[in-house]
Amino acid sequence: MPSPAKIEVRGLSYYYGATKALSDVSLSIPAKAITALFGPAGGGKTTLLRLFNRLNDLLAGTRRQGDILLDGESIFAPGLDVTSLRRRVGMVFALPLPLPLSIRDNVSYGPRLAGQHNHHRLDEVVEKALRDAAIWDEVKDRLDAPALSLSGGQQQRLCIARVLALQPEVILLDEPTSGLDPISTARIEESLQALKRDYTIVIVPHSVQQAARVADEAAFMLMGELVEHGPGAQLFTKPKDERTENYLMGRFG
């Protein structure tokens, strides 16, 4: 069943100064599914992810050709409100990065930035986000404790909750389990499976195995090029491109 594309990347090239990070990438990312961008380091996965929420706007000396459409509309359109784009397209970083605030204040941070100050309403948002990120039961009795007192795995699920509190449409995850133990990793992968019912998820997995475990769709990126993409089941078992096959077989990368 072909689902409608949530994000459409069209002929995208991207440069950091003179270095080309992305080379004519075209890709469509289906709604309410998990898409994995995988490949060796330096392939442009993180760059692509950071373009989806325009976080790379913060960097100097970059240049872009091509376009990215979200629900059919360019995210680079002049006059587009970047803060509301970032609320629609949330991001979880490689390292758990709770702000030095309480658990509650971390989760309500995004809604409060957006102007929501009703305590009752915020409490509801916080509870729902923490439940959806499967961490509510562990923290419900200490919402006012510092977020930095949580374990690494809990911190990362808190960061997922913090993104969910924005009620985004897309969730970007950049190697979200790279610093975590196998059990925490498994819990996060489980919650992703639950979350894809409501959200479009794009993940840069931290290993091919993780890509194979979680991905509905997969895209193999190599040195800024999108080598091939397709349903995960097909791509991981019968890759079309020789380079993909070599990578999956562990011949490089």
Add this chain to the structure above:
Amino acid sequence: MLRRWGIGPKQTGKIAAAIVWMAAILTLLLLAFILVYVLWNGLPQLSLSFLFGNPTNMGRSGGIWPMIVSTAFLSVLSVLIATPVGVATAIYLTEYTREGRLTRIIRFGTEALAGIPSIIFGLFGFVFFVIYLGLGWSVLSGALTLSIMILPTIVRTAEEAILTVPRPYREVSFSLGATRWQVVTTVVLPGALPGIVTGIILGLGRTVGETAAVILTAGSALHMPHSLFSPARTMAVHFYILAREGISDANAWGTGAVLLISILLINVLINQAVQRLASRRMVR
């Protein structure tokens, strides 16, 4: 070189340890000596009538209450003027612009300003605020001059404090839909607060202890300042005049002791306030 005298790395280490230890002790002794010397000479002069009385006979007798009030008035006012400007400049340099010609000019300017002797600020304040703007010898002229004098300190300490806030925090904040200003108010300033306050304390200390720039801009009137436009004599200036003109050594030392104690008190109180603020932020 040392090797030739038969001194190996172990001995070198011991000698180095002894030297740094002695340097530290020397510093401590010097500080303690000055502190004890001032308090030894000054404390016997202190009494309620000295602290809360008006000076009589040009300060030969009587108290220093107007000087205490003038010092507080002038210092607090200059910090109130310099802090918003200084912190805003630091925010501009770190958050709102990329390194370029303008930031280099601002940095060079603040560094140059930091190295100028205070009397030059005094002269500028005298020519510009006192004469040209017609503010006269007044608390306002003095505070404006002192605020320019401490501006570089506040800009540089605030900038350093802001740069210690980890960059990923900013990215997290942006990624959750913060505007640049929201990033500044929710992540950057709270993280940089202790460092910013340190800069403010340094600035406050300089204004409390300043004489040359104050005499030229706030004057040295003995009476209580009753508005921004009154001339005023701070404790440091009072001390200077009493000692320089041989009016009263005893009262000079008394003033010195009060000056010293108030600076110590400011440091302790503000540090405590910052710690309370920082810990409350963590809990809430």
